[in-house]
Amino acid sequence: MSGPRGPRPRRVLSRGNVFVYGTLMLVSVYYLLPLWVMVMTSLKGLPEIRMGNIFAPPVEVTFQPWVKAWAEACTGINCDGLSRGFWNSVRILIPSLVLSIAVASVNGYALSSWRFRGSETFFVILIVGAFIPYQVLLYPVVILLRSLGLYGSIWGLVLVHTIFGMPILTLLFRNYFASLPEDLFKAARVDGAGFWGIYLKIILPVSLPIFAVAAIIQVTGIWNDFFFGVVFARPETYPMTVQLNNIVNSVQGVKEYNVNMAATLLTGLLPLAVYFASGKLFMRGITAGAVKV
Amino acid sequence: MALDSGAAHLDAAFVSVRDLTHSFGTVEVLKGLDIEVRNGEFLVLLGPSGCGKSTLLNCIAGLIEITDGQIWIGGRNVTWEEPKDRGIGMVFQSYALYPHMTVHGNLSFGLKNQRMPEDQIAARVVRVARILQIEPLLDRKPGALSGGQRQRVAIGRALVRDADVFLFDEPLSNLDAKLRAELRVELKRLHAGLGNTMIYVTHDQIEAMTLADRIAVMRDGVIQQLATPLELYDRPANLFVAGFVGSPSMSMLDGRIAGGRFHVGGQSLALDGYEGRAPGTLGAAILGLRPEHIAVAPAGVEGLSAVVELCEPMGADKLLWTDVEGRKVSVRVPVETSHPRGSRVTLAPAMGKASLFDAGTEARL
Amino acid sequence: MALDSGAAHLDAAFVSVRDLTHSFGTVEVLKGLDIEVRNGEFLVLLGPSGCGKSTLLNCIAGLIEITDGQIWIGGRNVTWEEPKDRGIGMVFQSYALYPHMTVHGNLSFGLKNQRMPEDQIAARVVRVARILQIEPLLDRKPGALSGGQRQRVAIGRALVRDADVFLFDEPLSNLDAKLRAELRVELKRLHAGLGNTMIYVTHDQIEAMTLADRIAVMRDGVIQQLATPLELYDRPANLFVAGFVGSPSMSMLDGRIAGGRFHVGGQSLALDGYEGRAPGTLGAAILGLRPEHIAVAPAGVEGLSAVVELCEPMGADKLLWTDVEGRKVSVRVPVETSHPRGSRVTLAPAMGKASLFDAGTEARL
Amino acid sequence: QDGVKLEVMHWWTSGGEAAAVRKLADGINGRTAHSWVDSAIAGGVDIARPVIISRIIGGSPPTAFQFNPGRQALELIEAGLLLDLTDVAKAQRWAEIVNPPSLLEACTVDGRVYCAPVNIHSWNWMWLSGPAYEAAGLAMPADWTGFLNSVPALRKAGITPLAMGGQAWQQAGLFNSGIAIAIAGPEAWLSVMRDRNADVVRGEDYGRAFQAYAEARTLSDGTGVQDWNQATRAVMTGRAAAQFMGDWAQAEFALAGKTAGVDYGCLPGLGLRPYLQTGGDAFFFPKQGNPAVEAAQKEMAALMLSPEVQVSFNSAKRSLPVRGDVDLTTVNECTRQGLDLLAKGRTLPSTVQLISADTNTQLNDLLTEFWNTPSMTAGDVQERYARIIADAR
Amino acid sequence: MAPMIAVALVLFLGGPIWTLLHSFTDSRLLPRLRWVGLDQYERLWASRKWLVSIENLALYGICSLVGTLVLGFVLAALLDRKIRFENTFRTILLYPVALSFIVTGLIWQWLLNPELGIPGVMRGLGWGAFDPLNDPSLVMYGLGVAGLWQGTGLIMCIMLAGLRGIDDNIWNAARVDGVGVVKTYLSIIVPMMRPVFATALVLITSGIVKLYDLVVAMTSGGPGISSEVPAKYVMDAMFGGQNLGQGFAAATMMLVPVVVIVVPWTYLAFGRRKRG
Numbered sequence A: 001m002s003g004p005r006g007p008r009p010r011r012v013l014s015r016g017n018v019f020v021y022g023t024l025m026l027v028s029v030y031y032l033l034p035l036w037v038m039v040m041t042s043l044k045g046l047p048e049i050r051m052g053n054i055f056a057p058p059v060e061v062t063f064q065p066w067v068k069a070w071a072e073a074c075t076g077i078n079c080d081g082l083s084r085g086f087w088n089s090v091r092i093l094i095p096s097l098v099l100s101i102a103v104a105s106v107n108g109y110a111l112s113s114w115r116f117r118g119s120e121t122f123f124v125i126l127i128v129g130a131f132i133p134y135q136v137l138l139y140p141v142v143i144l145l146r147s148l149g150l151y152g153s154i155w156g157l158v159l160v161h162t163i164f165g166m167p168i169l170t171l172l173f174r175n176y177f178a179s180l181p182e183d184l185f186k187a188a189r190v191d192g193a194g195f196w197g198i199y200l201k202i203i204l205p206v207s208l209p210i211f212a213v214a215a216i217i218q219v220t221g222i223w224n225d226f227f228f229g230v231v232f233a234r235p236e237t238y239p240m241t242v243q244l245n246n247i248v249n250s251v252q253g254v255k256e257y258n259v260n261m262a263a264t265l266l267t268g269l270l271p272l273a274v275y276f277a278s279g280k281l282f283m284r285g286i287t288a289g290a291v292k293v
Numbered sequence B, C: 001m002a003l004d005s006g007a008a009h010l011d012a013a014f015v016s017v018r019d020l021t022h023s024f025g026t027v028e029v030l031k032g033l034d035i036e037v038r039n040g041e042f043l044v045l046l047g048p049s050g051c052g053k054s055t056l057l058n059c060i061a062g063l064i065e066i067t068d069g070q071i072w073i074g075g076r077n078v079t080w081e082e083p084k085d086r087g088i089g090m091v092f093q094s095y096a097l098y099p100h101m102t103v104h105g106n107l108s109f110g111l112k113n114q115r116m117p118e119d120q121i122a123a124r125v126v127r128v129a130r131i132l133q134i135e136p137l138l139d140r141k142p143g144a145l146s147g148g149q150r151q152r153v154a155i156g157r158a159l160v161r162d163a164d165v166f167l168f169d170e171p172l173s174n175l176d177a178k179l180r181a182e183l184r185v186e187l188k189r190l191h192a193g194l195g196n197t198m199i200y201v202t203h204d205q206i207e208a209m210t211l212a213d214r215i216a217v218m219r220d221g222v223i224q225q226l227a228t229p230l231e232l233y234d235r236p237a238n239l240f241v242a243g244f245v246g247s248p249s250m251s252m253l254d255g256r257i258a259g260g261r262f263h264v265g266g267q268s269l270a271l272d273g274y275e276g277r278a279p280g281t282l283g284a285a286i287l288g289l290r291p292e293h294i295a296v297a298p299a300g301v302e303g304l305s306a307v308v309e310l311c312e313p314m315g316a317d318k319l320l321w322t323d324v325e326g327r328k329v330s331v332r333v334p335v336e337t338s339h340p341r342g343s344r345v346t347l348a349p350a351m352g353k354a355s356l357f358d359a360g361t362e363a364r365l
Numbered sequence D: 001q002d003g004v005k006l007e008v009m010h011w012w013t014s015g016g017e018a019a020a021v022r023k024l025a026d027g028i029n030g031r032t033a034h035s036w037v038d039s040a041i042a043g044g045v046d047i048a049r050p051v052i053i054s055r056i057i058g059g060s061p062p063t064a065f066q067f068n069p070g071r072q073a074l075e076l077i078e079a080g081l082l083l084d085l086t087d088v089a090k091a092q093r094w095a096e097i098v099n100p101p102s103l104l105e106a107c108t109v110d111g112r113v114y115c116a117p118v119n120i121h122s123w124n125w126m127w128l129s130g131p132a133y134e135a136a137g138l139a140m141p142a143d144w145t146g147f148l149n150s151v152p153a154l155r156k157a158g159i160t161p162l163a164m165g166g167q168a169w170q171q172a173g174l175f176n177s178g179i180a181i182a183i184a185g186p187e188a189w190l191s192v193m194r195d196r197n198a199d200v201v202r203g204e205d206y207g208r209a210f211q212a213y214a215e216a217r218t219l220s221d222g223t224g225v226q227d228w229n230q231a232t233r234a235v236m237t238g239r240a241a242a243q244f245m246g247d248w249a250q251a252e253f254a255l256a257g258k259t260a261g262v263d264y265g266c267l268p269g270l271g272l273r274p275y276l277q278t279g280g281d282a283f284f285f286p287k288q289g290n291p292a293v294e295a296a297q298k299e300m301a302a303l304m305l306s307p308e309v310q311v312s313f314n315s316a317k318r319s320l321p322v323r324g325d326v327d328l329t330t331v332n333e334c335t336r337q338g339l340d341l342l343a344k345g346r347t348l349p350s351t352v353q354l355i356s357a358d359t360n361t362q363l364n365d366l367l368t369e370f371w372n373t374p375s376m377t378a379g380d381v382q383e384r385y386a387r388i389i390a391d392a393r
Numbered sequence E: 001m002a003p004m005i006a007v008a009l010v011l012f013l014g015g016p017i018w019t020l021l022h023s024f025t026d027s028r029l030l031p032r033l034r035w036v037g038l039d040q041y042e043r044l045w046a047s048r049k050w051l052v053s054i055e056n057l058a059l060y061g062i063c064s065l066v067g068t069l070v071l072g073f074v075l076a077a078l079l080d081r082k083i084r085f086e087n088t089f090r091t092i093l094l095y096p097v098a099l100s101f102i103v104t105g106l107i108w109q110w111l112l113n114p115e116l117g118i119p120g121v122m123r124g125l126g127w128g129a130f131d132p133l134n135d136p137s138l139v140m141y142g143l144g145v146a147g148l149w150q151g152t153g154l155i156m157c158i159m160l161a162g163l164r165g166i167d168d169n170i171w172n173a174a175r176v177d178g179v180g181v182v183k184t185y186l187s188i189i190v191p192m193m194r195p196v197f198a199t200a201l202v203l204i205t206s207g208i209v210k211l212y213d214l215v216v217a218m219t220s221g222g223p224g225i226s227s228e229v230p231a232k233y234v235m236d237a238m239f240g241g242q243n244l245g246q247g248f249a250a251a252t253m254m255l256v257p258v259v260v261i262v263v264p265w266t267y268l269a270f271g272r273r274k275r276g
Ligand SMILES: Nc1ncnc2c1ncn2[C@@H]1O[C@H](COP(=O)(O)OP(=O)(O)OP(=O)(O)O)[C@@H](O)[C@H]1O
Pocket: B024, B025, B027, B029, B047, B048, B049, B050, B051, B052, B053, B054, B055, B056, B093, C143, C144, C145, C146, C147, C148, C149, C174
């Protein structure tokens, strides 16, 4: 017996592979080019930057910009760089992230699986909410928080993040949940699981990819938020982005591009870590074997 | 035998469906359906594909919101109650296994929800897994199971629980004959032991006949007949039930009744011995004959003359497809006999087992 | 009869599976399986749930990457080819309908891909839909269909196409008996007309017997016997096949052969007329008897004495469960007869139809 | 007496600015019982404004905040949200010491003082490139006209005559603070900006100014940068010959180690009519409803104008002090010119002190559109400018 | 939970109403109810900047919507082909989202700079010179390139999550039906992912409508006003110009089409719910 036998050998340079990896590499270049420039710039001294070639690697590598961005850059009279705001950002991020995802996913779940009166109207309002530039709502939010007695507290900020994250996240969750096999819900109801039981034990575990997406959206949004951070926090609780903004966005005076780049890269590290870690949640065929259709 | 096991608990209606109507959008699937299931009864639902059996089970379970009517379980009107408050266990036609849980997790989920102690749960799961022969699979997820294994997990998920009413939607359809026979016996035994009420959808006539206390035959969302298996088989209430129950199915001869005889084409048969109230004379009528109630008579005996068209081996015996005056009639014959295609035989029906229907109303005479 | 329809095209192996091994991770499901299917043959795969039938079909279709072995179709080694280049049509056990397309869309999708002209597509779809009785459903999406309706769409999707090989995985399991019988006939007719090669998984023994040119019985990833239905039924190659084929299944009596007689408990039977090469004397042996090959003999005739335990009505006839020296033996009897529980009867097996197995190797003697 | 924590909101974040802020903070921390809590937000008034307003509306305002004095704070004052500093101003005789008086006027509404000016920044400087003129073989021009005359030579040498960043405020600044004052004259300018006299805009003087602006438009082709400091760098390296920008541009020159008068030149008011526009920063103090805090706020206001703080702060910030009676320690040639003009009283208020932010935004939009639309004529922009002035409130 | 939802409703329903009301006033620095009728709207529609903003938004919107959806889906599909280093590629495509645009805007300015950046390199290779950010007719495309760079990663992620929810059996059926990979994506996978596309669509369009940071960071609306967008108009009016009334009028005008389109669309696409 001659000829092919057993599993098809995987040719490394098959047409499909060349196309897939080729495209990805190409796109990666487009995506990485700015990163390259940033990293290179952050490793150069100011005089070298002034000379102009943005693509060139540094002639003289210096880590001073990174040190400065992290620990020395001044914000007003406080000269401790981004390190100052880091823990504040973490303290803001965690409750906001947990709460916003919890609220939105439960909303999405309620909207997709349980009938309640006015749910459509609720949904429409949320969607319209997604389109309002949040700055327009600044004063209403301030007034609202003031009347709730939350203005200026970290919980006020958490509430704001939760609310402004709600439209997109609710939509995200709702649409994903709605595409899960309906019989799963039925089986769980027969098995005596209630609203929360179904949500926690069935919906949540089979929707991990979408939770990963939601986490990515929220970590990015909350971590990078600057506007709400300054408006609703106080100087001692300013998030890292206020420092970042102060380092980067000075109107007058000299622009230290290398420090700016280093600061931006430093600020992006945590979301980046989250993106990388979320990989495990993007699992394949998670509902395999559930039903036959 | 069908009536004597489990019959002990029979009393008033335990599950009762009253005037149930359900529509999916504009498609009316259940049309004012009424059915009463006695306590401890094993009721089998039979009916053509798409007649509304699954929909009925879903309505009883409270999984779809009914358009009109009432559902009573155990003397309570549960029409508006949540599924979990109805005391039911269910096997879904599509299995609906929890994809992220192992088989063990799937089986124990319902029990955990009832806050049963861990050791009891473990004991039950093991017992059910043994019955269903899925013990080696307890740590797999549904995605790594074969079709029949999945189906068994689905059954197991219902069986582990103490439900008052079990709703089984074609639970054995994807199992091999041997396993199916074993599980049939197990189910019967469990039912006899626990005395739960069972509503069981199946397409397998043997399953229906052997398991059921009573069988309900449905068609287009309406119950056609609700009777014991024997009665259903021997005395179908109408043409539909007659044609539907029994495999291979009853042969139908359309003719006329006149002078106490049934006339079909140029031939006729005496109606002597027919168990119904067949009128002496009636315009059009239909005579139904089951293959096993027809004998191939030696030449000369009174009967219908027929031509052999096809001979199908069925394992235990053979099925002879014949043509009587242009109508198909099938006859069950022993394997040994040989009737070549095209040969002419005389068929002698046992009139005591035949069924006669009014051609207009299709009701049994 | 099984051999004469479609047999016209039989010639060399059309689908041939050579030394096929497949493992899911550490679980070895197919173990060096060999099978040759002739051109135009209707091959039925039988086997217990989880034995690897679906896996085999998937391997033939090229949907899972095999661990070792070869697949040949139409004389070509297709082991490394894409499913679409293998000329197959397939019905999946789990249907795998396209949920966003209407039934019509599901049926016509494959054809559109072959760039068949619109009018031909429409004609085919309508024809298949008529055969499967899903014409009124053409505009529905799968989500709005009953289980049996979905299954028919899945069949339809395979049937509309001109494939050289059809792989059907339990295609009729969720249909009612009547429809199943009708479709069985239709499938047979289609197959006879087109002369395609069919590999058909089923758990329904009647389906297997009536449809198959040959039947392959599988167990744990290994083919146990590949033979015509009659041979399989009458002369099972080993104990497993004997027990697996036939429903209700063959009764097994374990005993000894000595002096040309089979001894069980204190009783014995003459082996005269046994068709195999039964040795005059052998230590342990097993005698297999099908229920329909045992007659309840009048007292005095030679046979085995038995006690009636249970009597199960099966529609056409009854099944008598009896006890012979502590072993269960089932006997098929006419409905009319009456054997009360506990009564003693004499069973007279037809030795010409019996099977004898070596207790050690379990192979047929 | 217990100290109060004074949260001060400002947008001084870059190196030199931060050093300047430290002087203020040192003043508070060192000379009073109170402590300075720094709340810096970079990005200027457009970013700080919503934050400050939100905090005030939200009921937890900062103790003090930096703002442009003038029309922009009017509404807060009218709404009674800001602390009246009149008694401090009286006690410290601000009316006498603040120079130019327009700074205090900008803080005064209905005769009452609401803010404490701290420094003077002037917008209307033209910076000239030493290397560029050297390369073109010319001496640095003395005024706008001279600059225009040098253009052909510059062009020949491959030098962009005028460096201009891509942002609207830079392009508008050239007209509003530069050409309009220099060509149409301070009187016409004041009657437009202060008195909203649209007829003056439609008049001949302004007509010439718009012509000049249109001419300037052609001079910046090829700059290709967004930020002002990138434009400044072009001047520094000699790729461009001139830039119109505020005195903060000097910081860039200084950092690069350039010497005024040699490496770069400066022409206040384009050299034609050397006036100094005296903008600057001021601090406002929201009402807190707490007498102890209010006392501290007033103490702070007084301290900010004290001579010591003025000198140390403005030296660090490279801006001019608001008091005429103090001397900066070291000044270069360009700063000297500014101080001279200040001493001579050749000063004008800054644009934002006269017109509302709304009008300012509209003017910016118009002028940047003009600057970037070659097909738009001086006549077009003149008429539309006039309409905006006429509608200004 | 319930209070959260109540707050959200109050805000998302009350906010626009509040905005609408104040658009009929002459609120400047502080919101106040001094009615001026439709004055703010008249001024809005007489403003060149506003008209340009709308045109720009339409142009950018169409390019970015199509670009993001297509690129996002294609990338997700590529990542879903059981490739190696999936995690790395995904992170690469996603990292732009994590970086503040204040700085990446600057990088793109550099990259698109005719001397320093890509156009310079291309000119070096003998291509024609171009200067996207300083050419009024190209500037929106320049923004588009950067916008695509920043926005696609997230959409790709959403699509990837959607792809992961698709049953392998569907793929098998398509393979047996003889459908090529591309065709399977187009005619089976994409239609099955309709809800995912709906989510992506809302996310992208809401991002487009709110487009602000990118413009500020890269062009500040320039050259001239040729890259102005409505959200920036609103912000400029509210916070730059201290004219809340004008800003609210513009914001209202932005919401009108949203409401007109979104409300019926939501009812159509999502109104008929599956379960009950
Ligand atoms: N969501 C739906 N929308 C519209 N019609 C539906 C829907 N679900 C089911 N139907 C129709 O309702 C009828 C009854 O469906 P049901 O599932 O109850 O049938 P069944 O008796 O269980 O059939 P089977 O034996 O094939 O499972 C079928 O004709 C089916 O097409």
